[in-house]
Amino acid sequence: MAFVGGGNMARAIIIGLLAKGCPPADITVVEMDRDRRYALNQDFGINVAAELPAASLSDVIVLAVKPQQLRDVAIFLGSLLSNQLVISIAAGVRCSDLARWLGNYGAVVRVMPNTPAQVQAGVSALYAAPATTPEQRHLAGQLMSAVGGVVWLEDEVQMDAVTAVSGSGPAYVFYFLEAMQQAGVELGLSAEQVRVLAMQTFLGAAQLALGSEHDFATLRQQVTSKGGTTEQALLSMETNHVKDSIVQALHAAANRSRELGDILGNQ
Ligand SMILES: NC(=O)C1=CN([C@@H]2O[C@H](COP(=O)(O)OP(=O)(O)OC[C@H]3O[C@@H](n4cnc5c(N)ncnc54)[C@H](O)[C@@H]3O)[C@@H](O)[C@H]2O)C=CC1
Ligand SMILES: O=C(O)[C@@H]1CCC=N1
Numbered sequence: 001m002a003f004v005g006g007g008n009m010a011r012a013i014i015i016g017l018l019a020k021g022c023p024p025a026d027i028t029v030v031e032m033d034r035d036r037r038y039a040l041n042q043d044f045g046i047n048v049a050a051e052l053p054a055a056s057l058s059d060v061i062v063l064a065v066k067p068q069q070l071r072d073v074a075i076f077l078g079s080l081l082s083n084q085l086v087i088s089i090a091a092g093v094r095c096s097d098l099a100r101w102l103g104n105y106g107a108v109v110r111v112m113p114n115t116p117a118q119v120q121a122g123v124s125a126l127y128a129a130p131a132t133t134p135e136q137r138h139l140a141g142q143l144m145s146a147v148g149g150v151v152w153l154e155d156e157v158q159m160d161a162v163t164a165v166s167g168s169g170p171a172y173v174f175y176f177l178e179a180m181q182q183a184g185v186e187l188g189l190s191a192e193q194v195r196v197l198a199m200q201t202f203l204g205a206a207q208l209a210l211g212s213e214h215d216f217a218t219l220r221q222q223v224t225s226k227g228g229t230t231e232q233a234l235l236s237m238e239t240n241h242v243k244d245s246i247v248q249a250l251h252a253a254a255n256r257s258r259e260l261g262d263i264l265g266n267q
Contacts, residue, residue: 001143002058004073005065006031006040006048009089012118013062016147018044020120030055056080060139063088063098067260071101071267078103085136087111087143091163092260095129095156106131109140112159112167113147122148125162127155160261164253172246173202 003010006029014027028047031037041048055061056077065073067090077086078101086108088098095108102108106129113124124144128137144150153159177198184194209219224230237243 001026001060001062002028002030002055003062003064004030004052004055004077005063005069006033006036007064007066009113009115009117010062010064011040012115012122013064013113013147014040014044014046016117016120016122017143018046020146022146028054028058052076053080056082056084058084060085060087060143062143063090065090067092067264070098071264074098074101075103078105081105083107085109085132085139087140089113091167092160092257093264094261095127097261097265099129099131107136108132109137110156110159111140111144112162113144114166115170117147120147123151123166124148125151125153125159125166127153127159160254160257163257164250168253172249177202 003014006014010029014029017027018024024045025047027044028049029037029040030049030052031040032050034050037048037050040046047054049055052073061077061084063070063073063077063086070088070090070093081102084107086098086102086105087110088095088108089111091112093110095110098110099106099108108129109132110127110129111124114122116122117124122144124147126137126140126144128140132140141150141152151162153162180198180201181191181194184197185191189197205219209216212219214222220234224234
């Protein structure tokens with residue numbers, strides 16, 4: 001398989017694939033930045049190249065450049081395609097626009113992964129363009145399930161919501177962890193102590209929810225003793241409209257995904 005663009009997200013998927021046992025020789029990355037290219041080769045022993053034709057030798061080509069860089073890449077790549085599956089992980093960009101840029105090439109699957117792919121704990125949503133074959137859909141699902149969970153979408157419009165929830169999601173978790181670390185330090189713990197406490201709390205809570213039949217609200221109530229400490233924390237969050245802010249933030253992310261699709265699709 002080949003990746004076009006060897007930045008943060010491609011790197012995360014590649015690390016996950018290698019840890020899963022994918023041979024380094026099976027991965028090629030086309031990366032235009034010389035330092036990044038060199039680092040990818042040094043760190044992982046994978047094939048690297050500066051020019052797009054190297055990617056067209058692969059059966060699966062994952063487009064992992066920024067959404068704003070995708071059109072130029074696709075226009076060039078289109079003339080090099082024969083029968084490959086093209087996967088795009090770019091936020092916002094719709095399958096129909098990508099297929100058009102590729103020269104009306106329909107074997108396109110749109111994927112929204114996230115960076116925990118690096119530790120095979122990612123989650124990806126996939127949407128296959130109508131012209132893809134069952135084998136191509138299977139291949140895309142296989143690739144992404146090597147680095148985490150997979151959810152297929154019937155309606156591409158849902159990709160904006162997925163991007164807001166799980167694509168950007170790890171950043172919200174880290175933001176919350178940063179806040180917990182700041183507070184923990186202010187309250188007298190060392191940064192390292194809070195790091196462990198906060199991380200394990202997130203992991204443990206997610207694992208608890210995963211194995212539970214209860215909804216999130218019930219699990220929250222199970223922590224919240226009447227007249228206790230959690231009640232005060234949650235009261236403070238309610239007073240400060242924390243939940244509303246988070247809801248608004250996800251709407252802003254989904255809006256941006258839609259907007260990127262509109263702007264870039266009009267080019
Ligand atoms: N970072 C994340 O958590 C996620 C990112 N995505 C999507 O993944 C894509 C990549 O995002 P990041 O990895 O964060 O960006 P990034 O900026 O770290 O990586 C993009 C890479 O593409 C390279 N590049 C640009 N034009 C190129 C060309 N013509 N040929 C070869 N290489 C080229 C750049 O040098 C850079 O290394 C974006 O479209 C983004 O929407 C999707 C899900 C999550
Ligand atoms: O921030 C972004 O645009 C990309 C897409 C989802 C996560 N990172």
